[in-house]
Amino acid sequence: MATQKTLAATGNVLVAEAMRQCAPDVMAAYPITPQTTIVEEFAKFVAQGRVHTEYVTVESEHSAMSACVGASAAGARVMTATSSQGLALMWEELHIASGMRLPIVMANANRALSAPINIHCDHSDVMGARDTGWIILFAETAQEAYDNTIMSVRIAEHPDVLLPVMTTLDGFITTHSIDRAQVMDDETVAAFVGDYHPDLALLDDTKPPVSHGNFAGLGGPYFEFKKAQRNAIDRSAAVIKSVGEEWSAICERPFGVIEGWGMEDAELAIVAIGSTAGNARHVARELRAQGVRVGVLKVRVFRPFPFAEIADALGGCKAVAVLDRSESFGAEGGPLFLEVRSALYDRAERPAIVDYIYGLGGADVKLELMRRVFSDLSDIADGAEVPGRLVYLGAR
């Protein structure tokens, strides 16, 4: 019988708790603000004997992901956590983890990249890793960060998928803010994630010996391996949905790949990822109370990107604002905008669409900014010109 307890905890504490409940065989990690307390909490669990994990303290994030790759190829359930420059330092290993099809689960505390030096929230780090072949989930709240971590294990290890999953939460805003959340009992989580039975483990002496990390160049099948990887991440879309439904039935919280509020009849909509979705929804409730037909579309899964669902959800809108918390310098807009606009391309009826770059380096996402975006959308729906290719929301 699933039992949940309600508690006040930070996102990081909840992610560490979820990781403990999923009982990885190996964790290799290096601390970096604002991720540090995840691995610190987890180290405490190991020291207390509350989880039997081989905890590898490494000298950098490059080594952390290298150790994770090795341990995962060996056949272990492997987890780690990182942020910002740490994720950037892992970059080459991120490709190796996905190319070798290793179901590593990594939490990322979303944070800006230097320069200038900044430790606060934005999505520059994770968006820099968007093409590394990892499945990428975004949490709005500490609760969702907890749930996403648990679901990540099932998604990553699913035989149709076998890819690494990055489960992200907004640095400080979600990692360090104390929130009300529900934590599931250990047995229910253990039963949900199940045991991991790798079929190509280096250290499985009961099967023929396997070699990993092989060469596929010089006219070899590198190209075909990439196609297989693309097929796997495409297949993961259905797995993410079904795992979400299954976990939802247990914990009674919804987990759509996208989550709409007021989208049934919205004329004006904001598309957002991460904690900002809540700010937008809060303002949307105010406007709805005044009779304005607004909606908010939260994207929980960024890779694989839910193109069809997003196009369906936005198809009936007059004007749409996409909120990007990272840049793609020189591109037509931020990473989320490019995907959303592309999703709408095949539709005969397309809403006007604007990109807002916001909150870089932790710039506070004031409710006033959300009100301004809806106000702009209202003007556009009434025939005002779409402002430029992108708007730096709130920047001087």
Place this chain on the structure above:
Amino acid sequence: MSWDISKIDQWKAEDFPRGAAIPDAGNSRDYVTGGWRSERPERDDDKCTQCLLCWIFCPDSAINVADEKVTTFNYDHCKGCGVCATECPFDAITMVPEGCELKGEK
């Protein structure tokens, strides 16, 4: 060996083992590298004392041995490196240019 790669050239993306893993051992035997050779070793049975040093040194395990005696070279995998000829204490192995030999055969 359970892993059959005889039709690997016709495999599609999903036929390859996941993540470029090789799911079995010993399959280098199926990978014929003898064509990389420009010289091949030949052994003079009269000079050979069956000391087996060539068998010990060969980096490609291409010296065939039966009943503790060198019999032939495995030309499917001998790359013609010449280590055997260099190490043989009795000059029983000589390296013969492949091209010349082919001409001579004609």
Place this chain on the structure above:
Amino acid sequence: MQQLTEIRWHARAGQGAVTAAKLVAETALELDQYIQAMPEYGPERMGAPIQAFTRLSEDPIEIHCNIEDPNVVVILDETLIAIVDVTRGLVDGGAIIVNTCSPPAVVRRALGLGEGVRVACVDASGIANEALKRDMPNTPMIGALVKVTGVFELEAVIAHLTKTFGKKFSQEVVDANIAAVTRAYEEVQVA
């Protein structure tokens, strides 16, 4: 959304404002409220002015940003009044609670506050120095906050302190904190 209470804490790093913000949230959670507590995220610098935030609500809280328009402002160090715009955004009908020996009328004048805002003063540092033997004004300020705002009963704070501090500190420390909270609750002056 309707019953959202937003509390902004002003203090110097090291005075325990983040702990206070958290204690208030945790106490509210035990009363089945929705809560949020966070520091203004930044590097730790002992003595530097900092802000912390607490949100309390009967309904789920969706906002994730700093508190711009607080219902309540709590000031743990009165010297901050001169260097930080502590009343920024304070809503009409709200309250400001200051750790000071001065009476409310003086503080009201110093801050230039109108009649729409209640001003409360308590010598939290004096109480802390006596009860806790050091200037740690955070727990007494919770006592004052509870009295002024009525967000919950004093007993709820005492019960929560007993439970959480009891895990970390000696009974002597727990008792001293409860005494400090209770004294501040009784001594705070509101005008």
